[in-house]
Amino acid sequence: MKILLRWSACILFCLLVTTAWSQQSGFVFERGSGRAIQGVSVINTQLSDTTFTDQLGAFYWKVGDELVFEKTGFKTVVLGINDEFTGLVELNASPNALAQVVIRSGNRGETLDKMAQSVTVLEPKQIQINNIANIAPVLNTVPGVYMHNGTLTTNRITIRGIGSRNLFGTSKIRAFYQDIPLTNGSGSSTIEDLELESLGRMEVLKGPTSSLYGSGLGGSIRLLPFKGSFANNEVRSSFAVGSFGYQKGLVQADISGGKQTATITYSRLQSDGYRENNETDRHAVSWASRHILGKHDRLTFVGNFTDLKAFIPSSLSEEDFLDNPEQAAFTWGQAMGFEEYQKGLFGLSWSHVYSDDLQQYTSVFTSFRNNYEPRPFNILDESEWGWGIRSRLTGQGILVGKKIRWSLGGEWFFDQNDFSTFANLYRDFPPGTGSVQGGRLDNLKEKRSYFNVFLDSGWDLNERTQINLGLNLNQTQYRLEDRLINNGVDNSGKYTYDLILSPKLGATYQLKPNVTLYASIAHGFSPPNLEETLLPDGNLNPDIQPERGWNFEIGSRGAVNDGRISWEAAVFYMPVKDLLVARRTSEDEFIGVNAGRTNYLGLEGALNISWIEAEQFRLIHRNALAINHFRFDDFVDDGNDYSGNKLTGVPNWTFNSILEFDWDLGLYANINFVHVGDIPLRDDNSVFSDDYQLINLKAGYRKQLKRWRIELFGGINNLFDTNYASMVLINASSFGGNSPRYFYPGEPINYYSGLGIAYKF
Numbered sequence: 001m002k003i004l005l006r007w008s009a010c011i012l013f014c015l016l017v018t019t020a021w022s023q024q025s026g027f028v029f030e031r032g033s034g035r036a037i038q039g040v041s042v043i044n045t046q047l048s049d050t051t052f053t054d055q056l057g058a059f060y061w062k063v064g065d066e067l068v069f070e071k072t073g074f075k076t077v078v079l080g081i082n083d084e085f086t087g088l089v090e091l092n093a094s095p096n097a098l099a100q101v102v103i104r105s106g107n108r109g110e111t112l113d114k115m116a117q118s119v120t121v122l123e124p125k126q127i128q129i130n131n132i133a134n135i136a137p138v139l140n141t142v143p144g145v146y147m148h149n150g151t152l153t154t155n156r157i158t159i160r161g162i163g164s165r166n167l168f169g170t171s172k173i174r175a176f177y178q179d180i181p182l183t184n185g186s187g188s189s190t191i192e193d194l195e196l197e198s199l200g201r202m203e204v205l206k207g208p209t210s211s212l213y214g215s216g217l218g219g220s221i222r223l224l225p226f227k228g229s230f231a232n233n234e235v236r237s238s239f240a241v242g243s244f245g246y247q248k249g250l251v252q253a254d255i256s257g258g259k260q261t262a263t264i265t266y267s268r269l270q271s272d273g274y275r276e277n278n279e280t281d282r283h284a285v286s287w288a289s290r291h292i293l294g295k296h297d298r299l300t301f302v303g304n305f306t307d308l309k310a311f312i313p314s315s316l317s318e319e320d321f322l323d324n325p326e327q328a329a330f331t332w333g334q335a336m337g338f339e340e341y342q343k344g345l346f347g348l349s350w351s352h353v354y355s356d357d358l359q360q361y362t363s364v365f366t367s368f369r370n371n372y373e374p375r376p377f378n379i380l381d382e383s384e385w386g387w388g389i390r391s392r393l394t395g396q397g398i399l400v401g402k403k404i405r406w407s408l409g410g411e412w413f414f415d416q417n418d419f420s421t422f423a424n425l426y427r428d429f430p431p432g433t434g435s436v437q438g439g440r441l442d443n444l445k446e447k448r449s450y451f452n453v454f455l456d457s458g459w460d461l462n463e464r465t466q467i468n469l470g471l472n473l474n475q476t477q478y479r480l481e482d483r484l485i486n487n488g489v490d491n492s493g494k495y496t497y498d499l500i501l502s503p504k505l506g507a508t509y510q511l512k513p514n515v516t517l518y519a520s521i522a523h524g525f526s527p528p529n530l531e532e533t534l535l536p537d538g539n540l541n542p543d544i545q546p547e548r549g550w551n552f553e554i555g556s557r558g559a560v561n562d563g564r565i566s567w568e569a570a571v572f573y574m575p576v577k578d579l580l581v582a583r584r585t586s587e588d589e590f591i592g593v594n595a596g597r598t599n600y601l602g603l604e605g606a607l608n609i610s611w612i613e614a615e616q617f618r619l620i621h622r623n624a625l626a627i628n629h630f631r632f633d634d635f636v637d638d639g640n641d642y643s644g645n646k647l648t649g650v651p652n653w654t655f656n657s658i659l660e661f662d663w664d665l666g667l668y669a670n671i672n673f674v675h676v677g678d679i680p681l682r683d684d685n686s687v688f689s690d691d692y693q694l695i696n697l698k699a700g701y702r703k704q705l706k707r708w709r710i711e712l713f714g715g716i717n718n719l720f721d722t723n724y725a726s727m728v729l730i731n732a733s734s735f736g737g738n739s740p741r742y743f744y745p746g747e748p749i750n751y752y753s754g755l756g757i758a759y760k761f
Helices: 002-022 318-323 330-335
Strands: 024-030 041-044 049-052 058-061 066-070 077-080 088-091 118-122 145-149 155-159 174-177 199-206 219-225 234-242 246-257 260-271 280-293 297-311 338-355 358-374 379-399 402-424 437-460 465-482 493-496 500-512 515-526 547-560 565-577 580-586 589-594 596-613 617-637 653-663 667-676 692-705 708-717 725-728 741-745 750-760
Touching: 077 088, 118 565, 246 750, 318 741, 358 402, 379 437, 465 515, 500 547
Parallel strands: 024 088, 174 219
Antiparallel strands: 024 058, 041 049, 041 066, 066 077, 118 199, 145 155, 145 725, 199 219, 234 246, 234 750, 246 260, 260 280, 280 297, 297 338, 338 358, 358 379, 379 402, 402 437, 437 465, 465 493, 465 500, 500 515, 515 547, 547 565, 565 596, 580 589, 596 617, 617 653, 653 667, 667 692, 692 708, 708 750, 725 741
């Protein structure tokens, strides 16, 4: 009997060892974001056994199993495991399942129901609502965001009114491509030259994000590129044409091999433009990949290169805007002004799991930009490069008997801008010659750096209530080197801003499943950009200070009726002091001064309704509303008192509504209604732009033919041919007896169509 028991035990041991040896570890990820999903039920139908994925999304499998992957807020996946199974599983999340939507912009990767801040997430279907060439119609579907759109490359993004006083380009918000800053050392951001079809997600945080990123009074925009799929390899190609010489070709590939995936994209966009001197030619290449290096380590690599030349028609006076909006501004047309640059972004991120309670995330990144820009008043030749590192530890533990999640880290960023200006001699040559470079006017080098040290935490008071606390310590430094001494004056100098501590306190309360209330108080600041730091003689201005403000906000987000109705609403109030004002010194030049205080009071909301959610047909209605009451509180500029007036450059209200349907037979379409209220153009509120309404249409047809997929699409923008200003210039001055040039004309009715083909390996 003893011998039998020994043999039985030996056989059982061998079977257990064999079974354990045959089992392998796999991982479950969210499709698109690539995050590991914890708590997924993994049901082995053959053994009637259920296990759950751990914090890394890990589970065990062996060939021959049939596994069912289930989790609330995700679509169920059933897999039969064979020899070709890689061990990697992707689940699709519902955007209305708040507890499953993880916001990657936060330091702790918090779920949407725990965010004490207004956040909007845009998925690929929402990113591609228009002609996939212009990011403005996409961002303008976000409540509280308004993107002025003068041309494909002349834009200004405002979030809750912040950034409206920047005359050219986007400032006072932070922008990221994955973990790479798209915001340079002086606070200017450029996102409009990125290829939209390379993006898998956008996250827009509204209100100060200084407790996360240092500067960022208005908020932040994070663009997350596609990184391929573990499920398949696929090659896609598309070509589109449209009005005003628009052409766009794209080739894209998803590559998967073992525990690595990548998406590579190349596109070329060309357009003659609606106006004179409005041609654009852009080449863009991007790469994004992820690499699983065992159970505890993962790498992400992203890179983007852009080669662009875009002519600049500039703004028009009211008379020209109404009578002949196709023309370029006279001096810009005569000089044939343009910008031509090559720009690259590269970043590597590493994540390591020490234990279930401690992880590390580290990113290193670099960027460069070489720009040549002839303007009527001079020619700018600049070269910019930068690098940085951001690292954080995240963990969880128990504080006073309650669970707390925390993140502690730091960031260092440095960039250098070498720039010279030259005389533009176009007036000395026959018309049609365009810009001619003359003698050097200045030769400057600016070095800009900052560091952030941050702490972010979420403390669960109970099952329904969480307290959020964030702190960020920032210091910014500028150094200017004058390499061309004119008239014996050396404009070299150095300026270091005082340390700025930006706290944030917030709370979330789960009213019921999938319905959350939140409130927050947050400090924010934005440093002056390059132009605002310089005096007319080229010296650094030691008196210029960052804008600073406190944001007070309450809001709600939720989803009911099985997610068919979802919403987000927020009321905020933010007083800002040391308002940065652009004071013009000539027709196209200005300096920055601190001139007063401004109060930002607003209401914003989004409502999404799935009217029909059938197996074969879906009808969804998305709406976004922002009502703005932004006023100068104490604002005296150059002896003029504008206190009590409306803030310039921001519409009083905006409304965006999209009705979209999708039929399983392959047909899809959307109708987009846009309303933009009137905009004050002068600080004295004597001139306003008119409000306007637009209707845009898009429709298409997709057909799957085994491994092939074919798509035809087309659209009409500005259906009723509305005459409107798509971008305005505030406080435009009259020089040389000419009328002020406030207006960038929007495109009249225009059309586009395209064909896409994909092959799945």
